[in-house]
Amino acid sequence: MTTAATRNAGLPLSGIRILDLTSVIMGPFATQMLAEYGADVVKLEPPEGDIMREMGPHLEPGMGPVYLNLNRGKRSVCLDLKQPESREVIARAAQASDVFVTNMRKKALAKLGLDWDTLRRHNPRLIYVFLAGFAEHGPDAGKPAYDDLIQGMVGLPGLVARAADGRPRYLPLNIADKTVGLYVVQTVLAALLQQRRAEQGQYIEVPMYETMASFMLGDHLGAATFAANDAAQAGNPRLLSAYRRPYRTVDGWICTIVYTDRHWESFMRLVGDGELWDRDARFRSMANRTKHIDAVYAYVESRLATRGTATWLQLLADADIPVAACPEIGELIDSLESAERGVVHRYQDAEGRWYRGLSPTVQWTRTPLAAGAMAPRLGEHTDEVLREWMGVAAPL
Structure with a gap:
């Protein structure tokens, strides 16, 4: 009989068993990555299933795109945890x-009966990872947290307002959920190394708010780094410039960053402003450019508005200045589905319906990773997992 261990043989986490009692985005995103590394991830779901099953368009009930793209490669066990027999299982x-x-x-x-003190009595080697909205020692302990809420609390909408039109906005992606999800992955990997050395487990808390705040402040602690300065002086001037955005060309948009001294000299000579480079100190060092960031970015914007996108892509590339097109989401998907990129791939379910999915992007030479199988239907593997892990039949 084929088991998860044999299917994942040779992968970095082959043989590791992860019990996944998470829902929505942050936890499932993290455990899907661990499944791609070869762990046997068993997703525990109540009879109503993960709420993300119903979000977005469907080809079948309970299999929406958000769920499909956060739970591939896992197995689903459906149990009513309120029933005493389920708790024993x-x-x-x-x-x-x-x-x-x-x-x-x-x-x-x-x-x-799923708290740390209870479960460690059953398994002293267990790594117990609690994904909290807020740190247990802080004033908001126990409160619920969602991506929009955390984005707002760590100041991202305010930063967008400073950099754009003065109106606070959320970033149009689940940046907090997925950023903190990456912290969860590296935390689990480090804990597994420690578990192997010490032959015992431990309780680990990953707080969403505090982790995301720290992540954001890595860019924006700014002048407040120096304790004598007022915290209100925090912020990265380059990242907050209203001109840090895709540039309009004659016929579209372009993404470029004129960044180093060499880039700036090359750009200014390319557009016929070599004399300005020679005499205007605002452009000639990183420190000066940062002081005058809006002015120097506005200069780039004015010059790029004079020619077409294709022309600039060629000219800037030839000058060794970082440059890229600015695609719409559909164009991005099409480009990533190409054989040269391979980030987006197609797969079928048992009924022959086609889907697009995302492939692992990190390349391993000896044990290459692959996208997991189709995300499980609710309770699809209940009997299989209970028999394989515990040698028991489903309790309900």
């Missing part, structure tokens, strides 16, 4: 697991 599953990941509220976990 989960306790045994934790005993057979290396890692338990959850973003359920702490009170609910304790009520269900």
Whole structure:
């Protein structure tokens, strides 16, 4: 019989069992990456399933695009955790697991007997990863958190307002969920190394708000880095310039960054302003350009508006200045589906329906990764996992 371990043989996390009691985006995003590394990720779902199953268009109920693209390569076990017999099964599953990941509220976990103190009694080697909205030691402990809320609380809409039209806006992607999800992945990998050395597990908290705030401030602590300065002086001037945006050309848009001294000299001589480069100190060093960031970016904008996109792509590339087209989302998908890129691929379900999916982008030479199989239907693997992990039949 083919098992998860044999299917993933040779992959970095082959043989690692992860019990995944997460929903929505951050947790599923992280555990899908761990599944791509070869872990046997078992997604625990209640009878109603992960809420993301119903988001977006469907080819079949419960299999929306957000769910499909966050849960590939996993197995789904459907249990009513409110039933005493299900709790016993989960306790045994934790005993057979290396890692338990959850973003359920702490009170609910304790009520269900899925808290750290309970599960570690079943398995002292268990790595218990709790995905919190806010740090347990902080004033917002226990409060719910969603991407929009966290974006707002760490100041991203305010930064957008400073850089754009004065109106706060969220970034149009789940940047907090997925950024913190990457922290979850590296945390689990490090914890697995420690587990192998110490032969024991531990409780780990990954707080969404504090982690995302730290991530954002890596760019924007700015002058507040120096403790004598007021925190209001924080912010990265280059990133906050209203002119840091795609540039309009005669017939479209272009993305370029004139960044180093060499870039600036090459650009200014290319557009016939070599004399300005020679005499205007604003352009001649990173420090001076940062002081006058709006003026120097406005200069680039005015020059790029004089020619077409194709012309600039060629001229700037020839001058060794970083440049790229500015595609719409459909154009991006088409380009990434090409054989040369291979980021987007097509696959079929058992009924022959076609889907687009995302492939792992990091290239491993000896043990190459591959996109996991189709995301599981609700409870698709309940009997299989309970038999394989615990040698028991489904309790319900």
